[in-house]
Ligand SMILES: Cc1cc2nc3c(=O)[nH]c(=O)nc-3n(C[C@H](O)[C@H](O)[C@H](O)COP(=O)(O)OP(=O)(O)OC[C@H]3O[C@@H](n4cnc5c(N)ncnc54)[C@H](O)[C@@H]3O)c2cc1C
């Protein structure tokens with residue numbers, strides 16, 4: 001009996017100690033933020049610690065954008081902001097006030113696939129599919145970067161437009177890792193899609 | 199991540215003054231290094247000052263014929279600028295050798311200079327690290343040191359500076375422009391900007407608390423052939439083991455700076471008088487006094503070989 005009480009007291013003490021430790025600081029004051037996601041204006045009231053990635057997934061329930069590493073190392077969280085690709089895990093939602101954000105849900109729908117999505121299906125550019133939304137968002141913006149004449153590490157002449165090559169695509173897509181190693185089919189999908197461009 | 203308050207500054211003076219008001223404040227630009235470290239609670243600012251709206255995102259030609267790069271110019275845009283590609287190729291090459299397309303779209307000039315080391319023990323909060331917790335000790339010394347410094351290190355810290363861009367800026371004799379919390383501006387040569395670790399490895403630059411970088415300026419172009427050679431464990435998206443930034447003139451003279459070997463971009467101007475004598479002669483002076491570990495001694499030979507390849511290519515191009 002005494003033993004049971006002691007156990008109970010001990011565990012109670014542990015709980016009462018554990019609770020304040022789990023959240024040592026007072027909750028951060030929420031902040032109002034507004035941006036456009038896939039053409040729809042969105043207003044949120046969120047903890048300033050929320051990354052854009054978590055805001056998209058947890059607040060707006062747009063779960064197409066994936067969390068792989070949460071540290072900029074894998075590219076699964078790639079979205080477009082003002083048409084430019086970024087890692088949504090390394091920016092805060094509050095830093096995106098007024099931004100125009102495009103996620104995989106905004107590129108195409110199951111009924112009307114984006115041509116690059118269709119190319120991924122046709123070329124089997126995935127196995128598990130976890131990296132795929134990031135690969136597709138990244139590749140769409142990567143092609144705009146090529147068209148805008150932005151050079152890459154493998155561009156031979158900095159003062160001439162980059163020629164299209166497998167090496168260029170692979171270098172420019174190196175921020176998107178694929179744990180399944182579907183790289184050759186991902187390349188084929190991008191190549192198929194790019195070949196259709198005027 | 200620890201809680202913090204957040205504000206958007208509208209002018210450089212306002213940002214610097216805000217930093218003065220909040221003792222635990224940090225500026226946030228691209229966020230790609232700061233947020234990474236805040237998630238791990240290695241950085242624990244209590245207030246964030248967003249500097250993205252300061253209008254410091256332009257490139258201008260200076261009256262002297264150089265280039266003034268706004269602190270908030272993104273790495274992608276800097277590398278793509280026609281003047282940078284034509285006149286400062288070593289800088290474009292260094293930027294393009296760093297990180298990934300997504301990260302370069304976010305990363306800024308100032309943030310890149312101020313990114314912190316990639317020493318794995320700095321990142322592992324279970325290990326002692328003088329840079330993270332001053333006086334804690336250094337787990338790297340006697341640990342796994344393949345990536346660490348071979349020169350300029352101390353008994354307190356043997357970390358390297360991870361930036362590629364900074365190595366190119368060093369070879370280009372860049373200057374950092376700042377505004378202090380009291381509104382005073384100053385210009386810091388890049389040579390004096392990053393510090394060696396000494397007994398205070400947590401103090402990494404010449405910046406004072408709350409001092410904001412407004413721009414980086416480059417002098418007039420110096421011509422010559424520009425090279426940035428980075429050697430790493432993967433062909434792309436990896437930090438340098440060593441890197442060589444070099445500008446070689448038609449007569450074989452030139453400049454060279456190294457990345458991946460020290461706590462700052464490593465350049466010894468006196469070694470450059472040996473440029474026409476070849477890589478071995480240059481490296482003998484550039485890395486004189488190096489103290490590698492058995493795990494990273496390969497960096498000395500690697501630097502020499504990379505520089506030899508650069509000099510051979512420069513010679514070949516001259517015909
Ligand atoms: C997976 C990965 C791979 C990478 N690979 C490479 C690589 O190969 N080579 C390489 O060089 N880099 C690499 N990086 C690092 C990257 O280049 C830096 O994270 C980036 O340049 C930091 O810039 P930022 O604008 O995002 O800085 P932030 O994260 O916003 O800020 C960094 C620091 O600078 C301070 N700061 C920002 N702006 C100012 C200002 N105007 N005045 C004063 N202080 C300021 C902040 O307070 C903070 O302390 C990599 C990063 C990741 C995540």
Ligand code: SF4
Nearest residue numbers: 317327328336355356
């Ligand atoms: S080398 Fe420097 S950064 Fe790495 S553990 Fe030692 S003190 Fe920390």
Ligand code: FES
Nearest residue numbers: 068069070075089
């Ligand atoms: S989740 Fe953002 S890069 Fe991995």
Ligand code: FES
Nearest residue numbers: 127129178179180
């Ligand atoms: S398809 Fe599985 S990670 Fe790429």
